[in-house]
Amino acid sequence: MISDYNISRHKGGNALFGSIDKVALGLYALIVIIGVFCITSASYDPDNGSIFSLSHNYMKQIVWVVISWTMAIVVLLLDRRLFHMFAYPAYILGIMALLAALFFGREVNGAKAWFELGGMRIQPVEFVKIATALMMARVMSDYVFNINRITDLFKVAGVILLPLGIIVLQNDTGSGLVLGAFLFVLYREGLSKYIYFPIIFTIVLFVVSFIxxxxxxxxxxxxxxxxxxxxxxxxxxxxxxxxxxxxxxxxxxxxxxxxxxxxxxxxxxxxxxxxxxxxxxxxxxxxxxxxxxxxxxxxxxxxxxxxxxxxLEEHQKNRILTFVGLVDDPRGVGYNVNQSQIAIGSGGMWGKGFMEGTQIKYDFVPEKHTDFIFCIVGEEQGFFGAFIVVALYLALILRLMRMGERIKEPFGRVYCYSVAAILLLHVLVNVGMTIGIMPVMGIPLPLMSYGGSSLVAFTLLIMIAIRLDASTSDNDIYA
Amino acid sequence: MYQNEGYVRYRILRIVVLGIGAVILMRLFAMQILDDGYDERATQNMLRTEVEYPMRGEVLDRNGEYLVKSRVCYDVMVVYRELPKEGFDTLRLMTILDMSKEGLMKRLKEASRSPRAATLVVGYLSQEGKLLLDEGGFSGFHTRFRTAREYPRKIGGNLLGYVSEITQGQLQRSEYDYYEAGDYIGTQGVESAYETLLRGEKGVSYRIYDSHGAVQGSYNDGADDVQPVKGAQLTSTIDACLQEFAEQMMEGKIGSVVAIEPSTGEILVMVSSPTYNPDLMVGRARSSNYASMLHDQRQPQFNRAVKAKYPPGSTFKLVQGLIGLQEGTLRPGDRYPCNNGYTYGTRKMGCHPHKSPLDLRDAVAQSCNAYFCYVFKDMITNAKYGNVKEGVRVWNDYVYSFGFGRRLGTDLYGEGAGYVPTPEYYDRGYNGRWNWGTVLSCSIGQGEMGCTPLQMANLAAIVANRGYYYVPHLIKKIEGRDSIDRRFYERHYTMVDSVNFVPIVDGMWRSVNVSGTSRTAYLEGLDVCGKTGTAQNPLGADHSTFLSFAPKDNPKIAISVYVEHGGFGSAIAVPIASLIEELYLTDTIRRPELLERVLNFQPNYKHYDEKQRKYDAERQKKNEKR
Missing domain, CATH: 1.20.1440 (de novo design (two linked rop proteins))
Incomplete structure (x- = not known):
């Protein structure tokens, strides 16, 4: 173990940099930068202080980008084995944070899932995603693990359901749904396809039964x-x-x-x-x-x-009913979705131009810099911009999957797949919500939505995957 | 084997990822490229069309004095949905709007029924009030520019008309396409007749609003906006001073005064009494004022000067004489006896005592009934027509040429035609069995004859002009135009030659200046001509009427005064007309005792009072039932 440690250290930064996946890194950076521009468009107010004043949301976001990238460098410099080692403590810490938020946290939009630290809001669930991904990787990379063995399946189910249970108790169903992304990972790891039929069947039945x-x-x-x-x-x-x-x-x-x-x-x-x-x-x-x-x-x-x-809660009922088209209430529950669809739909091919979107500028799209940030791309950059953003996400997801395939050890593969799955679910639900093919659930668009804790958490999530992928020729991680 | 299986699953998952991407992109394509509807809705979201109301045109009198002024005021509107949820300072708003709490709450409750529409809270907010309201920052409340009318002299209620909100019934008709609900429209009088000129043209502005309802600027830098065009200023033919004087004299009396400048057809004075203070039809008390006028049986809103059908009485003898002269059935020197009237068959047309026989001049001056019975009978029974029916038909044509029995085509709102009986009328009424005796009462302007005071004044102008008239009109100048309508510049000749007017005018002059019924109208050096009338009617005392012009040569004013139940023509109509002539021609009143008499003169209107009592009792009964 000591010798391995020395080897990796002796290889030095250059060797590490050479083995880092630049495509993934580049895609990540592009999405973050596009996000900053979108937030600028959403929050720029010429009457309010200088361009660089920290009172602007986009300046705050830039500060968070700097923090994130600093942390990204730190993560990339860490020894890969640390992630394997810290899977358990991180998971336990995450569960405790969730419980703490449940009992002592702050309620935002009906969900008791937030901490407030010096004027800054942190949602522990963002970091629990990382912890759960690490924990999944750890559990499923065990020598004797066989997913189709019932005890092992229970073990995995436990890892997912424990945080999920707490999140549901926090009344933060949208975030809880994200953990469903692990079904994607489990499929890759060989879970019988017969498990998926009833799940898909149930979802279809549920939606169809309303119509x-x-x-x-x-x-x-x-x-x-x-x-x-x-x-x-x-x-x-x-x-x-x-x-x-x-x-x-x-x-x-x-x-x-x-x-x-x-x-x-x-x-x-x-x-x-x-x-x-x-x-x-x-x-x-x-x-x-x-x-x-x-x-x-x-x-x-x-x-x-x-x-x-x-x-279900009243607002959840309304969201579902609006989604399946049983309730048409453009001023009530449907207002957000309606306005967001108008914004995106009116973008046309090339969009209305940076900071020229009327739906954005005149405040018709609510939560435009957070959950509905995709509207800014859709309205101001049109189908062209929206296509590029969706393509960037898809490329990053596919790249992460490929990285997972490339890594020899199951730990890295499971982790990379987890990241890909979490990103996929976020993009599907968030973008789907803005274009009216998904019910409204308050989950952000990864890397683009305004918010420090979300950006930092997704940065860490992705950087760990990149770090695990880097120098795959190293000795295996379990040493 | 496991690796292989894993790779298969990797590929399946890749397809899942790409499939999800494809669904999202397809949906985006459908929304952004294929569907145009979103564009429109985005524009609808932020754009609001605002109507910009112009100032309504003002009306001046012939000397440049304001008859109608415009003043800026505001309607206060509320959009219920935009009211702050936490409530607002009701007390302050009540003070600014000068409303009671109940009134305000009632309006807000009405507004809540259509929460997105702008609903009227209260009208006629002054400019100061608007400033206070804007300062108060009452969100959900905004103002709409309006013009309110002001009347410096408070005269000409019926003449000028008023402005009111357009009715639902009007809105449904195509000729009112210009208007929208809540718009003001001129109703009655000048306001109605010249509505399209006075209203100006509404403008439109497109403004960008954000989702909170705050203005964010003008759309397209205002390139699509249309500026409102101010209404045209009208100059009236009315002499405000004279009008006010005439209204004062007519106060308490029912009837009408119309004065015309014969050389132009310009209406100098037009009083319909009882009139009303036009200010009553402006402001928040408008509807209650209107209602009380509606219930008044003397009908202050009824413009008698152009609508009422009065028997012209003896003033009509002028027309009879002129027709007889033109037809050659009468010569100026013809003398006819008067035995306190004219007896035909078993009936007798009475007359007042005067010396007999008289020639045409003196018959006009003394207003002999018998004389004009002869004149009329001789005319219509003349052998050259074959029969009486044809004779009446010819007589009809003459009378029409004097402007009776038809509308003159003035610019006055609601002009009436009056009535001239025709052979067909008598055929219907008497089953075709009638003779000259049946129609004889027409000879002295009684019976079926009905004339508007305007038509009588026009007759005065015709005689003054010796045979022609200009269509009387009320507006002589329109801002921004070189001339008024062509029809007001045309001379309309009667069928009577100008030479035949000489004996008639002479008779009218003698009536005032030598001896006759109109002596009170004498004004030194002014050569006033006049003809009195005393019209019998079934409702009460005779109507007093007087037709006059002055001076005899180159006349400046022709006037007709009609006072219901005023008694003899000389009793009240003559002094009123004479005082107006005196003021107009000399700018002074030298006979204060005569004015005093006129002001104190009160005809007996018991049948109106009776009608009012009955009406009120009935209304009360109805109210009690309810």
């Missing part, structure tokens, strides 16, 4: 699954007969009994499902069991969405 009536959903699902089964087994005529029988029974029940169409369909499907399951078990055609199980799950899940929904 369509249960009768429509069940009929559609019934047809879909029968079709799937028919194609899979080749017995098309038999499946068609089956489908007709079920629908006929449902129709008869609905017409002849006082039962509603919905209940009739449920009964017909229920009976059919039980019969099918019996046949499947008897003939050991397990292929049939999957669609049946998913259908039964849908039958149980869809009616409960109402119950689930009623347990």
């Amino acid at each position: 369509f009536s249960p009768v429509v959903i069940f009929t559609a699902l019934l047809v879909l699954f029968t079709l799937y089964s028919a194609l899979k087994t080749g017995a098309i005529a038999g499946h068609a007969r089956f489908l007709c029988c079920v629908l006929l029974v449902a129709l008869l029940l609905a017409l002849l009994t006082p039962l509603s169409g919905y209940v009739s369909l449920m009964i017909a499907c229920g009976v059919a499902a039980v019969m099918l399951a019996a046949v499947a078990l008897k003939t050991r055609t397990m292929m049939l069991l999957w669609p049946i199980l998913m259908f039964v799950y849908a039958m149980l899940f869809v009616p409960t969405t109402d119950v689930l929904f009623s347990h």
Whole structure:
């Protein structure tokens, strides 16, 4: 161990610099600089002090950029093994910080997830992302770790769910969702794809259940699954007969009994499902069991969405309803999204020009320098600028994934993938929210949104990945 | 094997990442490139169109004195949504706006029903009030520029008309396209007749607002803005001093005074009594003042001078004489007897005592009824027409040429036509069985004849001009224009030759200056000519009327005075007309005792009072029911 330490030290800064991934570094720096320009556009006020006055948000952000970059250099100079070593303490520290915020923190926008230090707000969850990523890498890079073994899966689930639980208690659901990004990492690490089907299926069902009536959903699902089964087994005529029988029974029940169409369909499907399951078990055609199980799950899940929904907070309900288009309230809940879409949509191909966006300048877009900063790009630089920014993010994410692949040890790979996944989720949810394809969740656009703690945390997150990637020819990290 | 599996998953995940990117970019493409709607909405967000109201044009009298002045005032508007949530200094606002708490709250409650629209809180805020309001920084409240009217002499209520908010009914008609709800429009009188000139042209300004409703500047550096154009200043033909004098004399009396300058058709005086103080139709008390006028059975808002249909009485004998002379059925020297009237069949048209027989000049001077019965009968029953019906038809044409029975085409609001009976009218009324006796009452301007005081004044002008008139008008000069409408410069000739006017004018002169019914109108050296009228009516005492012009040669003023139930023409109409002539021609009043008499003269209006009592009782009953 001592000799390794010496080798890396003897190699000196030049060797380290040579092995650093400049593409990732460059992409990072570009995004940060674009972010500073956007904040300048959002907050420049010619009547308010000199251009360099620290009262301007963009000057504050520049100070934070300097701090971040200083910290980035420090991180890049650190020994890689430190990250492996500090995974546990960092994770424990992160959990404690979350708990401290929950009990002693400050409430902002309904979420008790902030500390206030000398006029500066810090959200521990930003740093918990780093700690959790490190912890995931640490746990999953264990010699004997096998993700598809149930005890190991529980271990991983524990690492994710512990902070997630606290974050949900803080009432900061948006940030909690970010931890869902680790599903991305788990897939890369070999988690069975069958875990993902029900998750995606549930999300789709949840959204769809707000838009369509249960009768429509069940009929559609019934047809879909029968079709799937028919194609899979080749017995098309038999499946068609089956489908007709079920629908006929449902129709008869609905017409002849006082039962509603919905209940009739449920009964017909229920009976059919039980019969099918019996046949499947008897003939050991397990292929049939999957669609049946998913259908039964849908039958149980869809009616409960109402119950689930009623347990949501009022603002969350409104956000979901607005998102799926059931409530159209451009002055109320939908106001932010509506104005942000107007801003981006009115940008056109080349945009209105730097500091010329009317939606931005005249304050129609709320939170324009934080959560809705993407509007500035969209309105002032148009599709051209928006395309470039999205492309930069995608390039950085793909680069991080490639770095992960390049690193021999699972620790580095899992970590890089975690960073990529966290960035992806942030970009998807944040940009998606500004263009109306995602419900409103208060999470920032990484590296661009105004805010010191967010910028520092994402810088550290990415720099650790770059540092882990650098000099991959080194001896392995577990020494 | 594991490595291999991992690589496959890496590639799948790469596709997932690129897929998410593609969805975002496609959505961006759809919004930014394909959909144009956002552009418009962004503009709508920040742009607000503001109407800039011009100053309304003012009206001067013929000597350059202000009849109508404009003063700047403001409407206070509120946008409910922009009111501060934490409330505002209600007490201070109430003081500035001079409103009661209940009034203010009522208006705010109304505004809350359409929270985004600018709703009127109160009108007629002075310039000082606006400054106070602006200083107070009441967010949600703003002001709208308006012009309020002011009347230095408080005269000419009916004549000038007033300005009021445009009605819903008007807004729905296409000719009012220029206006929007809440706009002011001239109603009645000059304000209505010259509305398009007085109102000016509204301007428009485009301003940029931020999301907090604060002005951020003008759009496109104001290149698209349109400046408002001030309304034109009008110079009226009215003599303010004379008008005020006439209104004073008519106070308490019901009727009308119209004076015209014969050589131009310019209306010097036009009084419809009872009139009202035009200031009552301005300001916050407007609607209650208006309502009380509406309930007044003497109808102060009814412009009798141009709308009322009065029997012209004996003044109409002038027309009869002129027609007879022109048709050759009467010669100036013809004498007819008068036996205290004229008997035809079983009926008799009475007359007052005077010496008999008389020639045309003296018949005019003494206003002999019998004489003009002969004149009229001789005319319409003349053999050359074949029958009476044709005779009346010819008579009709003459009367129309004097401006009776039709609108003169003045610039006066709501001008009436009066009424001249036609053969068809008598056919309908008498089933075709009628003769000269049926229409005889027309000979002395009674019966079915209906004339507006303006038409009678115009007759005075015709006689003064010996046979023609200019269309009477009220506005002689429009700011920014070289001339007024062409029709006011045209001479309109009657069907009677100028030579035939000589004996009639002579008779009118004798009536004033030698011996006759109009002696009171005598003014030394002014050669006043006049013809009295005493019109019978079923409602009460006779209407007193007088038609006059002066001087006899080169006349400066033609005048008609009509006082309902004033008795003999000489009783009240003659002194009023004479005093106006005296003031106009000599600038002084040398007969204060006559003025005193006129001012103290009070006709008996018991049938109006009776009507008012009944009306009030009925209204009270209705109110009680409610």
